[in-house]
Amino acid sequence: MVKILIVDDSATVRKLLVHTFKPKRYQCIEACDGFDALEKLALNPDIRLVISDLNMPNMDGIELIGNIRQNPQYRDLPIIMLTTEASIDNRKIAFDAGANLYLVKPSPAHIILYKVQSLLEADT
């Protein structure tokens, strides 16, 4: 099973994403902020893709992406930013930090699934 890391401070959003991916035989690891995500990533080096929120307490999504990209091991790890922040500025900041894709909430489940599959295929 392909492991993906779902990072969001909203338990509801995490639950929705898990419900999207589970039937498609993805194994979802959940994290509630950037710190938690880095910890989960260290514990699960076989995580193949990250979906992260932007606004979170303790460590936000931009800082998280910066931290992930600093590790040469995760230079090519696909990262999707999934956020309610639709501004061009935020998109630019996310891409500059190293995000591969930027999706605005609410994004339909089938779109998120399709994007994840595309990124994973490009990665292999």
Ligand SMILES: [Mg+2]
């Ligand atoms: Mg949030």
